[in-house]
Amino acid sequence: MKKRLFSIVLSLCMVLALMPQMAFADTVTGITYLDASGAQQTCDNATAVTEDDTTWGTDNETTWYVAQGDVTIESRVTVTGDVHLILADGCNLTVNGGIYVSRWTASKLTIYGQENGTGELYAYASSGSGYAGIGGNKEPYGTSGEITINGGNITAVGDGIGAGIGGGDMGGFECITINGGTVTATGGNNGGSSGIGTFEGGNTSGTITISGGTVMATGTNHGIDASFMGTISTGNDGHAVIFASYTNSMGSYFRYSSSQNRDSWRGVIFEGNSGQIYGDDITPSESFEIPSDKTLTIDSGKSLTIPAGKTLTVTGKLTNNGKFYVDGTLNGTVNGNGDVYYNLAPTDCTVSSTGIEKHNEKTYAKEESEITLTPDTPQVGYLFDSWEVSPESVQINNNNSFTMPNEALTVTAKWIECPHDGDKETRNAKEATCTEAGYSGDVYCLVCNEMITKGHDINMASHKLNYIPKTDATVTETGNDEYWQCTVCDKYFSDAEGTNEITDLEGWKAGDGKIDKLPPEIIEGKGQSITEGEKKALSFTSNAAYSDFIRVELDGSELSEENYEKAEGSIIITLDADYVATLPAGEHTIGIVSESGTATTTFTVAEKAAPGTSDDSDRDSKADADKNAKTGDDANLALWLALMLLAGAGITGTTIYTRRKRTNE
Structure with missing residues (x-):
């Protein structure tokens, strides 16, 4: 079993060793490139192009490649999916x-x-193939997909x-866009x-858009051909330089839809040997040359x-009848x-x-x-000394003037430290006050405006405080x-020493300095x-402020507002008569709750007498009636009591005597 397993592993190793074409391509990380606007971006991972490549990309996927050094591919490369190719500076990629x-x-x-834009790509269609250098094959595969060039x-x-x-051969195109770089396209x-x-x-x-770069397009019949149905545009910025030419005796530099006109074109455009400015103000994005057989005219x-x-x-x-500005060379x-x-670039001067x-x-x-220079106001502590000029061949005269050369120039004012003499x-x-410390002042040089000696602080003066009682x-x-x-x-303080400032007096009176209202x-x-x-409305008055009222409580529970009315006059609470009639017998506690506390008192609900009896109230009424019915006989009350006692004693004595007599018989 072990021998069989060993044989299998050994066989696999031999197969892999014999398949160099399946080796994984190198991956380059953190590779920089310039996007369509010329801004530098970074690609996290890109596959290095090798001489064995015949296909770039994968269907329905985005794939990044980078060409580095010298690489020659001896067959046509097929692009699959969405492929992005970076031409590293100094590379030379040839696809035969x-x-x-x-x-x-x-x-x-x-x-x-x-x-630096020094990466190079050469794409040559094979002789006899009828293919485009970059684009379509022969019909039925002659039409190219989307092609975009941003640099290189x-x-x-x-x-x-x-x-x-x-x-x-016999094919069209979908979309061709050139935003930058130097492009030479030959049919x-x-x-x-x-x-x-x-x-x-x-x-x-299809559409052809050339908004930047330097483009040289040469065909046998047409320089740039969008056919009579397609369009050619240059974008709105005017950064492109386009050379269009054809080699046959008859042809056109540009061919496009009859519905299109050139009014919207922007850039430097040559048709054969004659070039002109399209648009009012054009700034090419790339260096270019006006060849010996060509003339560029800048119209008025x-x-x-x-x-x-x-x-x-x-x-x-170069014939200039308008204006020509040179920042570069x-x-x-x-x-x-x-x-x-x-271009004249002044620094620290006008x-x-x-x-x-x-x-x-x-x-x-x-x-x-003739240009006159004026140094800016010197930096603090410095004085104007001299001029620094680039190129150095330009000489500044003693009166700070010079003659503008036929090249861009920078001039900078130079400074030296002031001796303060x-x-x-x-x-x-x-001066110090009770609100701010004073300051002795700083000593300045009037020549260079620099502070020579720094002053010192002066302590604040004391406050003059007026006492305001509580x-x-x-x-x-x-x-x-x-x-x-x-x-x-006019500042306020909570202490006699004037150390604790009251920044908001009304806020302090409502906060830290507040004395709460007295309980109601x-x-x-x-x-x-x-x-x-008994249906009787009961009224109670709290001496709390009416605006402080919160609620009414009866026997510790909040009383619904439908059972009472409140009125001003301090706080007057009147219990509804119908509600009072529902209260059980006993002592009840009413509380009028306000922001300053709760004012309480009690009232009594007397028990109602049972049917056929008199309640305490009836007895009191009868007693009052009896009292009112008495006459002046109240004066003989003692005599009547004495007679009643005497009569009782007689009855008692007679009874005792009778019982004894019976006993004796």
Whole structure:
């Protein structure tokens, strides 16, 4: 059994060793790239492109690749799904066979460059294939899917009537977008090809958008061909430089839908050997060259800006009849009657001249114009010393002026520390009061405005306090503790030393300084008495404030408001007669609850007499009646009592005598 298991494991190891084509590709982490807007982004994980690649991506998935160093693939690469390719700076990726991006499989290819934009891609369709350099194959697979280029240096060459970028033989395209980079797209040698787009007889309705970068598109019949149904646009910013040309004796530089016009185009656009500015103010995103056989004209009312870090090389001819602004580098001669302005970047100073102009929030100056410099107000503790200029070849005269060169220039005011040997003054001195400490003041140099000597604090003065006695509380009003007020600053204090400030007097009187209201009492209605079942309204008055009333309690429980009425006059509570008639016999306690306490008293409900008997009330009434019926005989009461006793004694004596006589007989 062990031998069999060992044999299986050994066989698997041998199979894996003989399958190098299945080795896992290297994964590169944290790779940077520039997005469509030119902003740097980071891809967490990307697969390194190798020479063995024939397929990039997976159906219905997004896959990232990065080309590094020199890589040559000797066959056509098929893009599957949504593929993103990063051309690392310095790389050289060659695909002999080109790159297939199919519309029918919904394939997408997006290409990025890095910060320096030096990564290169060469995509050559195989001879005799009829394929696009980047895009479609032959019909029925000739139509390309979505292709986006954001950066890098891309060269794409088609075969036959296949486009450099776009449709293959007899194929169209879905969407081609170029936002940046340097792109050279050349169609096949057969008649009918285009540099970018479709073939001569194509009727695609795709879109071509070139909003940035430098694009050179050459075909046999058309430079850029969207067919008579498609559209060509440049975006709204005018960052693209486009060279469109064709090699046949007849053709067009651009072909697009008859419903489209060029009014919305923006950028530097060459048709054959003639270039012009589309839009009013154009700033290309990439460096470019005007070749020796071409002329670029800046018409009156239009302007061209070469941004910092970019270069315009004039090998051919540049005719400026408008305005030309240079932030970057200009190599060559400018003709025409328009003005050429070079960027002037002042730091810690201002510039003035009749040759200065503001453009896109920057300062520019005409070549050979006289510029005057004025240092800004010195930093505290410093004095103006000299000028720092780049390039150093520019000389600043003693009167702080210079002649603007034919290149961008920066000038900076330089400073030295002040020796503080001039006049001085004291600032910020302040007399002490009972609310704030004083200050002796700081000593400043009047030459450089720097503080030389810092002052010191002066203790606050004492408060002058007026005593305000306490206010005693009543049943209806709260009182407050004693307090003091400063007659100088009007502040209030809760102590005679003036250390505990009362910032909110009314708040203090209602809080820490408050003396609570006195407990309330029943001032009317005490000791009332009624008979059980008697319908009689009972009224009770609490001396608490009417506004402090909360509720009524009877025998410890809250009494419903439907059983009483309340009225002002302190607090007057009247128990409803019908409710009183329902109360059981006995002593009851009523409480009138208010915010200052509970005022209580009792009242009595006497027990009602049973039928046929007199209750205590009846007996009292009879006694009162008997009393009222008596006459003046009250004076002989003692005589009547004596006669009754005598009669009783006689009766008792007779009875005793009779009993004894009977006994003797």
